[in-house]
Amino acid sequence: MITVPAAFRGMPRWWHDVAGREWLDRLPSLVAEQCRRWDLQVDGGPLHGSNALVVPVRRGAEAAVLRLAPPGDDVSREAEALRWWDGRGTVRLLEADVPARAMILERLSARSLQSVPLAEAVPVIADLAARMAVPAPPGATSTARIAAAHLEEFPRDWERLGRPVPRRQLEIALGIAAELAALPPGGDAVDGDLHCEQVLAGEREPWLVVDPVLLRGDLEHDLARVLWSRLDEVADDPELRRLVDLFARRTGVHGERARAWIVLRSLSYLLWGLDQGLTRDPPKCRRLLDVFA
Structure with a gap:
């Protein structure tokens, strides 16, 4: 029993999630049940991120991990994403039990890209984004559709939340959203949740993505999250611009498009966070908006 x-x-x-707290209480028995079902042996103490419990296991001679997600998480979408990328820049999915919200995954190190200086981590993120840019399934949500949704959401939420950024920044973001929404959607797969904590050291490849969100369109879509999650490490605005330029050069995307998505994602997260x-992340989003909007 774990x-x-x-x-x-x-x-x-879990503070306000009764079903989630009940799931936490049941986790030891759920792990035991999945181990019986898949003939797994627990091979170490459990680990966790923000969304799931991960237990090192062995199936015969094969080292792997058992991942269990809480009620409400859409494991089917994650399994679909991992099957689509099939190990190309991502952890490999070995088995999935969607009703039980359980998966067996390739075992990776517990060391994340968060442990690497940001100036070294950004090229890794860029290379992974480019490597994962394979043709996407037709049904994947496009980044153009996400931009289009902001046209309605931004003015409504900006007003409702007391106009938390200058009107000029709101208008710049709306102009960017309209421009990106009008462009033909790209056909390449994009991870909509690609940041340092979601990249772990591996043996098959030096770094591999976990918990990807399958979108299609602009691979620079979530660069802002890479930046705001570690913005305390960026000394000044010129260094911030250099990191964005580095990502753009490494991926081959246009620097202006990368900066445009930083504005959209920063305002989106700022409004959601407020x-x-x-209290900690909205000021980081404000800093990104001040630099790029």
């Missing part, structure tokens, strides 16, 4: 880590139990996402009562 013990659920106290740090996982204490995460804010609505959720966040």
Whole structure:
């Protein structure tokens, strides 16, 4: 029987989630049941991110991990994404039980790209984004559609939340959203949640993505998240611009498009964060908007 880590139990996402707390209590028996079903042997103490419990296991001679997700998480979408990329820049999916929200995955190190200096991590992120840019399934949500949704959401939420950024920045973001929404959607696969904590060291490849979100369109879509999640490490605005230029050169995307998506994603997360009562991340989004909008 495994013990659920106290740090996982204490995460804010469970504070108001009764079903989630019940799931935490049932996790030891759920792990035992999946191990019986898949003939797995627990091979170490459990780990976790923000969304799931991961238990090192062995199936015969094969080292892997058992991943269990809480109620409400769409494991089918993640399994579909991992099958689509099939190990190209991502962790390999070995088995999935969607009703049980369980997967067996290739075992990676617990060391994430967060442990690498940001100036070295950005090229890794860029190379992974480019490597994952294979033709996407036709049904994948496009980044152009995401941009189009902002045209309605931004003015409504900006007004509702007390006009938290200057009108000029709102208008710049709306102009960018209209421009990106009108462009023909690209056909390449994009990870909509690609940042340093979602990249782990591996053996098959030096770095591999976990928990990808399959979109299609602009691979620079989520560069802002890479930046805001580690913005405290960026000393000044020129260094910030250099990191964006480095990403653009490495991926071959146009620098102006990369900066445009930084503006959209930063305003989107700022408005969402304020609505959720966040205090640490909104100032980081404001800094990105001040530099790029």
